[in-house]
Amino acid sequence: HLFVPAPYALYAYQDMPLPIGFDKTLSQPFIVALMTELLAPQPHEAVLEVGTGLGYHAAILAELAGRVWSVEIVEEFASEAEARLQRLGYSSVGVRVGDGSRGWSEHAPFDKILVTAAAEQIPPALLAQLKPGGRLVLPLGPAEAQRLTVIDMDADGRTESRESIPVRFGPLETVM
Secondary structure (H helix, E strand, C coil): CCCCCHHHHHHCCCCCCEEEECCEEECCHHHHHHHHHHHCCCCCCEEEEECCCCCHHHHHHHHHCCEEEEEECCHHHHHHHHHHHHHCCCCCEEEEECCHHHCCHHHCCEEEEEECCEECCCCHHHHHCEEEEEEEEEEECCHHHCEEEEEEECCCCCEEEEEEEECCCCECCCCC
């Protein structure tokens, strides 16, 4: 309830997506939990989150990983999430405004990368910023056929992907 607009606080614990503004939503708790489980963040790892929103998933990741870097394309969300996360004591989370498909090269490589918006193809910059042995989780595919997808990178940089459940996410926005 601390991560949704006040009018929706009563609905925060129901398993449904909630609007947060700018035609965006906070994913339903089941999807947040599933994506986090698939990502499997560890206490010693650095995680990149693409799509901060109001900071809820970043807070979850901060409870499980050593460091979280989160990129948000909507400036209002990024500033609100950063202030909220700091106020709640999540000092291990860094937030910036930017095109998440480009990652955050200054802090790369990352052990794990989580993308909370759908891409038709894996953004090359994100794969380039993933450590060998790392994992990327994202909704992948066209709007009518997205699947939650896990991409594992082996020690030699080869990737293997596996699909989980069908999902429906908003598109990963990019800046040209």
